[in-house]
Amino acid sequence: MQIKPSASIRQNYNEIAALCKSSGEPVYLTKNGEGDLVVMDIEAFDRREKMLKLWEELLAVEEDRLAGREGTTPEELDSYLDSIIDEVEHGKETSI
Known part of the structure; x- marks a missing residue:
């Protein structure tokens, strides 16, 4: 720091x-x-914003799971998370 x-x-x-x-x-x-x-730095800020968005989405999915609501399959979630990680690591935009 x-x-x-x-x-x-x-x-x-x-x-x-x-x-x-x-x-x-x-x-x-x-x-x-x-x-x-x-x-x-703006690139560091963008990475943080994307990671915060990912955490929010993961929290929402976990809340749905704990409440017993149906969501996505593990395979769909895995594919989605891979695309988000790729976006954060390589600065690529993916459609969500």
């Missing part, structure tokens, strides 16, 4: 951007010693 004062974004934008891109991790900016903002 990288932590920088918020003033560094104005003074060192290129350095902060390079740090985000090279690490793939967010940079936490503080103001008066307290957390203020989080800055991250």
